[in-house]
Amino acid sequence: MNASLAHENSGASPDAPVYELTNVSKTYARNAVVALEDVNLTLRHGSFTSVIGSSGCGKSTLLKIMAGLIPPTKGRVILQDKPVTGPRRDIGMMFQQATLFPWKTAVENIVLPIEIRDGKAAAKLAREKAHDLLDIVGLKGFENVYPNELSGGMAQRASICRMLITEPAVLLLDEPFSALDELSRDMMNMELQRICREQDATAFLVTHSIQEAVILSDEIVVMKPRPGRIAEIVHVDLPRPRTLDMMTTPRFGEIVDHIRGMLDKGENM
Amino acid sequence: MTDAPTNQRLETGAEDDTVWVQEVAFIDSVPRSIAMTFVFVVFIGTWDLVTRLGLVSPIILPTPWETFSDMIFVGNNLLSGGYMLVALWITVKEVIYGFALAIAIGFSLGVLVGETAFGEKAVMPYLVAIDTMPKVAFAPLFVAWLGFGIESKVALAAFIATFPIVVGTAAGLHSADENARMLFKTMGASRMQTLIKMKLPTGLPQIFTGLKIGAVGVMAGAITGEFLGGGKGFGELIRVAASQLNTPRVFSLILYLSLVGLVLYLIVQWTQRRVVFWQKESVGAHDH
């Protein structure tokens, strides 16, 4: 399959900004909670960025605004030169739950985004590509299996395929592997890194794990709560491609300690 | 499994205590066929004893054997296409029409209530209010409006069966979780697509629960309609037999009638198993 198909017409050079957030704020009208205040953020093409911060500091809110699922109260979100005003096909999303539909086989679940956007005929044509994607995530042979028969990790792999089927330019990931055990989680993270490189995708990951953030990211956005703001953007200068044994290097430890220090300060950072 | 038994084995040096014998109480280990036969025999035996000892007047409770012989008589009449089959067919028609009507109305109202804010705000309160009323009390009204024919029975049957289907459908549509909704939103799905491709399939188990409750209600509705509004159905046969103090006949008619209800229920359940194939069996799953 053509890994860089998604960007054929975007004309993006490696360092070009893909996402640009300017003064994004969000106040939930229902309970007057200020979830985000003046968030400014730029994601460069092909970069991997993680967001870390205590629970309730607005990470999911930020992701939903970037995805066009909810409107910001203030500020602008620009993706590939066009303002985000609703869900878009160049955005791929993944959540903590795999959310595969039990009445559809793995392949049918994966082509669902195509079925919704382009109809049944297009979805049928996309099946072949779904097979390729299943192969990439190591689920060859599970094409016609129903989700009931998949383990948690396998289901998340399938949902990665569903996210990739529309060849999105950016991947928004909200704690995608936090329901998995640590071993499969490490494996999935390495796989995620590989997929992002192969697909030339820009990734934005919400996570609770400092290690996960450091091993995957070029930049880590550390947020502080009430109201949710960016406290610091940490640049990770570990070489690429990353491997799991980098977790034992002194540099890795330093960055982890720095971020842990930031988070421990909590409200006072 | 804990490793306690292993430790014990090492200490004592015994080899034969590593095999676990799972103890199953005797009452739980009886095979279903034997258990069912046993209950049946006890039931008939008690029934027989009660009548034999003359504890109850034969007019109130016939012996099992009188009932069986009457069942054979009624069965013969049904098989030979006698007047009882004609009556049964009328009741079956009422049940089928009533159920079809209840499904159509119940499903539509269920979607209205479960999918639209208008339905939930403006329609649901009225449905709840009507649902709390004793619905059979409407029977005379239906007779007055629709006459003594099958229409008034169909109406009562449908009236009773509609509510569980509305509730099942509405609850089913609400059962889709936040993740699935968000996922459909990210795919840019329209409201109609979300309803048809996600909410309805997700809600099928609840919808079928509503249909099963409705299937039971529709029988009750048709028979009540016949008791209160005459006509020529099976309920009328029961009413006549009862007024003649022909209790064995009443019993055997009820048994045949319950067969109709059972068949309807099984059809719904069979359909559910085929349509909602991904749903795990939960009811009656007590197998070891």
Ligand SMILES: Nc1ncnc2c1ncn2[C@@H]1O[C@H](COP(=O)(O)OP(=O)(O)O)[C@@H](O)[C@H]1O
């Ligand atoms: N739909 C909503 N309505 C009202 N308040 C919300 C809603 N979603 C989130 N919040 C509030 O906004 C804040 C940020 O939530 P969220 O973005 O989910 O945080 P995180 O993902 O970092 O845990 C929390 O205080 C939460 O209670």
Ligand SMILES: [Mg+2]
């Ligand atoms: Mg969150």
